[in-house]
Amino acid sequence: MKQPKKISKLHYLDFYILLPYLILCVIGILMVYSSSSYHLLDSELGTASKAIKQTSYFIFSLICMGFMYRINLTIFRKPKIMYFILVLTFLTLISLPLIGTSVGGAKRWINLGILLFQPSELVPLVLILFLATNLSKNNTLVPFSLKDHKGSLLVSLFFMILVALQPNIAGASMIFILVAVLFLSSGLSPLFMSLALIGFVALKRLGTVVLLSIPTDWMPDKFSYLVTRFEVMQNPFIDPTGKGFQTSNAYYAMHNGGFFGRGLGNSIQKKGFLPAADTDFIFAICIEELGLIFSLVILFLVFFMVGRLFLLAIKSKILYYSYLYIGCGMLLCLQVSVNVGSLLGYIPMTGLTFPFISYGGSSLLILSITLAIALNARGSELREQYKLGGMI
Template sequence: MKRLSRPSKLQYLDFYILLPYLILCIIGILMVYSSSSYHLLDSELGTASKAIKQTMYFLFSLLCMSIVYRIHLNVLRKPKLLFMLLFLTFLSIAALPLIGTSVGGAKRWINLGVLLFQPSELVPLILVLYLAANLAKDNVLRPFTIKNHKRSLMVSLFFMCFVAIQPNIAGASMIFILVLTLFLSSGLSPLFMSLALISFMALKRLGTVLLLAIPKNWMPQKFSYLVTRFEVMQNPFIDPTGKGFQTSNAYYAIHNGGFFGRGLGNSIQKKGFLPAADTDFIFAICIEELGLIVSLGILFLVFFIVGRLFLLAIKSKTLYYSYLYIGCGTLLCLQVSVNVGSLLGYIPMTGLTFPFISYGGSSLLILSVTLGLALNARATEIRETFQAQGGTT
C-alpha cells in the first residue's frame, strides 16, 4: 500500500459552483457598464467609472471568498466567535442612526469609503453560521422542540424583529423564510411548515388590505413607504409618472426586449426613464438589451448554483455541512426570487439587488463570502473522506 501525500485544498474546488459565479460576475460588470454609461455621460463623468468600480468590488470579493475558503470550519463553529459575530452585527445595525448614510430616503448603509455597506445584509449569513452550528451539535438530528432549540429560536426572532424596525420589512421576511427552512431541515414537522407558510401568506394578504385601507397619515412616518409600495404592487399604471414610475418603466423595458433583445448598449429605458437601472432594476435592462432567452440563461446560472448547493446538502453525510449548504442555497434563492418577484410586481418593491449582476459592493461581497463558505464545506468534506480512507491507494 502506497501512502499518498495530501493534495492541496485548491484541488477540491467545486467548479459547478465557482464557474457559474465567475460567469455571472463578468456578465454583471458588462451590464453595469451598459446600464450606467448613459447616465454617467449625461453627468459628464467617465462612462466606465462604475464598471471599473464593479470590477474592483469583484476582485475584492473574490479575495474575501478565497480567504473564507481557506479558513478551518471548526473555527467558525466556536460559540465565542459566533457570539462575537452576532454582537458586532447587532452593533453595526444599532449604530446606523448615528453613523449611517441615507440612500433613497433610508438610512441603512455605512460608508466605508470604498463601498457602502448594508449591515442588515450580513444578518442572514451570520444566522446561517449560528444555526448550522447549533442545529448540528454532536452531528445528531434531534427532534425539533422548543426546549431543544430555544436559544436558536430566540436569537432568530430577535434579529428578525430588529431588522424589521429599521425599517426593513423585506429583510425581516427573508430572515423568517431562511430560518424556517433551516428549522424544517432539522426535523420540524412539514405540517407545521405548511401552516406557517399559509399563515405567512394570509398575514401578507391581510396586511395588504389593511395598509391600503388605513389612511397614509395614520402610519408612523418611518413605515409610510409600505403603503406606497403595496399600492404600486396592485397596479403601477394607476400613477405611471409618480408612485408607479419605476415598476411601469421596468415593464416597458421587458416589453422592449422581447425574446432576443435590442442589443447590448441599446436600452431605451436606461436613458432617464428607469431609476436605479444599474442596481435594483438591472435585470429589466438585461431583458431589454439581451432578450428574454439570454436573461433566462442568467437566471438558470443562479438557480444552477442553488440546485448544486441543495444537491450537496442531500448527499452530505455530515449534518453541519448539510445545514451550511441549505442555508447558503436558500439565501441565494431568496435574493434572486425577491428581486425578480418585485420586478414583475408579484411582491412589493424591496430595493434588493440581483445577485452578482447589480452594481454595488455590499451585496456582491456578502454573496461571494456565502459561496466561499459553501466551497469550503465541500472541500473540507472531500478532504475528510480522503483522510478517512487513509489517503492510500
C-alpha cells in the first residue's frame, strides 16, 4: 500500500482562527497608538512609543505561537511535566509579595524587563491543560464521578483561592466559570451545574447587598476596593469626579462615538478624561473613534473565533483535543465578556483587558499561546486523519 507523503504541519493551519487573530492584533496596535498618543505627547514622550512596544509584543507573541504550534501536545499529558508546571505556577503566585511589582496599588505583576507579566493570567491556561488531561484519561466520555475527579476539583479550588487572595476577585471568578464549564462538558449533571450557577448568582447578589448596606470597617484594606466597584456598578454616575470617574467617562466616550464614530485619533475622552484609555477602557475609545458598527465587527471577530473553537470541540473525535478547544474558547469568551460587561456596568469594574486590542504584553502573550494550543490540536488532529487516510 502506498504511503501518503509527509506534509508539513503548517499545511493544517486553521485560518478561521489565525486570520481574525492577526486582524485584531493589527487593529490593537492602531488603537493603542491612537488612545495613548495624547497622554504621551502631554508627558513629552514619543507619541508612538507604546504602539512600538505593542508591535514588539505582537512579534514576540507570534514567535511563541510558532513554537507552541510546533511542539507535541502529548508532552502536557505526562504527569511529571504537568506537575512541574503546576508547582512552578504555584511558586510564582506565592512569590509575588517578594518579587512582584506594584501597579495601580496591587502587586500582581513581575517585571521581566521586556514586559510586565501577570502570573494570574497564566493560571486559567494551566488549568485548561491540567483538566483536559485528567478528564480525558481513557478518551471516553463517562458520567462524572466526584471520586474520580476529586483531585482536579481540589487543585482548581486551590488556585482559585490563591488568585482571589492577590486580590483578584475577577480572575478567581473567571477560573470558577471556566472550571465549571469544563466539568459540565465532561458529563456532570446539568441539574447539579444549574443549581451551582444559581447559587453563584445568588451569592453574588447577596454579596452586593451586604457590601452596600452594612459597615465595612472590618474588611482588610486590600479588599476595600470591592465596595467602591459595587457602588459604581449600581450607579455609574454616583460620583463623576471621584469613584465613578472612570465608568462615567467611558459612558461619555461611547455616547460621543455614535454609529460611525468621530474618526481615528479624534477621541475627546482620551485627553485626560478617561484613565487607562489604552488598556481596560480601550473598547470605549474604539466606539468613540470608530463607531458602534465597526466596534461590533471587532466583537464579531472575537466571537467568531470562540464559535469556531466550540464547533471544533463538537466535531473532534479525540476527547483531549475537544477539552482543549472548549477551554481555550471559553477563556477567550470570558475575557471579552467580562471586559465589555464591566464597561457597560453590568458587572463591577475588573481591570481585565480586551483581548488582542488592549495595550500590554502579558495578556497578549497568554491569549496568543492559548490560540496556538488550539491551532496545534487542530493541526495534529488533521494530520492524524491524513495518515489514516480519512477525510480532512
